[in-house]
Amino acid sequence: MNFEFSEEQNLLKDSVDRAFAKSYGFERRMQVLGSAPGWSREAWTQMADLGLLGLPFAAGDGGFDGGPVETMIVMEAIGRALALEPYAQTVVLAGAVLRHGASAALRAHLVPQVAEGRLVLAFAHGETQARWALSDVATRAVRVDGGYRLTGRKVLVVAGGIADRLVVSARTAGGRTEAQGIGLFLVDPASAGVSVTAYATHDGRRAADIGLDDVFVADADVIGDPAGAFPVIARAVGEAIAALCAEAVGAMDEALAMTVDYLKTRTQFGVTIGSFQALQHRAADMFVALEQARSMALYAVMSVAEPDAVRRAAALSAAKVQIGISGRFIGQQAIQLHGGIGMTMEYKVGHLFKRLTMIDKEFGDVDHHLACLGEGPGLLEAS
Structure with a gap:
């Protein structure tokens, strides 16, 4: 199975990463966080201008024919930047309801408004x-x-x-x-x-x-x-879970990068603390946890199009379990290795851990999805 991005997907990734790095730094996020609405209409408009708000919708409905991989690319960037705008809620979750459940007439009415940033769902x-x-x-x-x-x-x-x-x-x-x-x-x-x-x-x-x-x-x-919307709801929530897994990977990646950079620059006893072997081992464990989460996030993305609802649910539950475990471990290690600064609200790593904690609770935590796997046919049987 090919896990490499296509040329178009690489271009999307480069464009999105550059856009968030340029216009959505941590100081900017803190300003948005402290504002009354709690999100930025300006940033939302910029997402629309980049085509991100119309990405997963069909071209015939006013979108850009993107798929789960393209959504994953955007969500990872959102996770790294800790963007506060309701992309997952409007474009991914409610958008999936429109794509899978709405009539052609309703899609034609609503999707262009979403894509242009004029409608928040x-x-x-x-x-x-x-x-x-x-x-x-x-x-x-x-x-x-x-x-x-x-x-x-x-x-x-x-x-x-x-x-x-x-x-x-x-x-x-x-x-x-x-x-x-x-x-x-x-x-x-x-x-x-x-x-x-x-x-x-x-x-x-x-x-x-x-x-x-x-x-x-x-x-x-x-x-x-x-009277028959439940399959649409389950499908939409499944796509939202896959998107949250991708967002979590972006947040974990950022937490690890910040931690490694801190270990390389923080000095104690006349040397950088990154030279201590015990801390190197802990950073290596964080990397392993990140790669486990990344693999399961990819598995979730590949599973959203699975027509069998039982197999799809099992795959998404398995991904959510690993994301929750890895997110908690990486968040805890990032805080501990940063020391006191990791506990302050003026530093990004604490906010990353908060977001990872909330992602674990959205649509079911680790215990819930372990129970789902235990009560169902199991991941191996479902596959």
């Missing part, structure tokens, strides 16, 4: 009782003349407080945990009956809890089958 799916069970949806959608009325509450909606539109899951039929009977609805957060409670997350991003009190959604804003 957020996927409102998680609920208090559900934890990470994708089919556990208590929010209800009742059929009325001309559309549906939604009632319920969504929690931890990343970018929910800044989104122009919310992609909301709600149950039109069946019991609370059944996969069948779930629909997807496009909701304007300014609609009557919608309440948005925004807050900052542990890593500085913005999220929100969304209240829905008899919110009307017209038929034109129903995404796909109003």
Whole structure:
């Protein structure tokens, strides 16, 4: 199997890496982090100008026909820069819902707006009782003349407080945990009956809890089958997991690079601390953990197009487990090898560890995905 990038992919990687290195340094990120919105409209526009916001969409819908590998390249750069803009939420996650579930007419209406940076989307799916069970949806959608009325509450909606539109899951039929009977609805957060409670997350991003009190959604804003959206949700979340794995690899790569540079420059007892063999061994262990994570991130990227849902889920769970283990180890080692400076909020390495910690929790932590692998056919059997 060929793991080499094509010429076009290498050009994309060089372009994206240069753009983030030039315009999204750590000082710039700290300014964005401290701003009221918590993200930069200017940076979002720059991503649009580079074609990144339309990357995974089909050219016929207004995109650039990119695939999972191209998304991985962008997400690694986002991980290294710790970019705060809602790329994963709008382009990857909600974008996958549009690509796999929306009608041609709805895609034609929404995708160009996303690609041009005029529309921010957020996927409102998680609920208090559900934890990470994708089919556990208590929010209800009742059929009325001309559309549906939604009632319920969504929690931890990343970018929910800044989104122009919310992609909301709600149950039109069946019991609370059944996969069948779930629909997807496009909701304007300014609609009557919608309440948005925004807050900052542990890593500085913005999220929100969304209240829905008899919110009307017209038929034109129903995404796909109003009772058969679960496969679309599972597919979209799978693509988001692969993208998060790539982002984590970028953050781990940056943490290791910063740590090695620090070991080469920090002096103690008249010599650089990188000359101490014990610290060299710890840096080598970090490198091994990074390469393990990188391999599994590639595996996740290759698995998102797997048509068999069981095999796809097993591969993504395995990748998420390794990403969580490697991220925790590399983050801890980076903090410890930096000493006191690693604990300060004025230094990037601590922010990298925070982001890696949050990535582990998104869409299921290590324990959750180990349980998924244990309850399922197992990675070897699934493959």
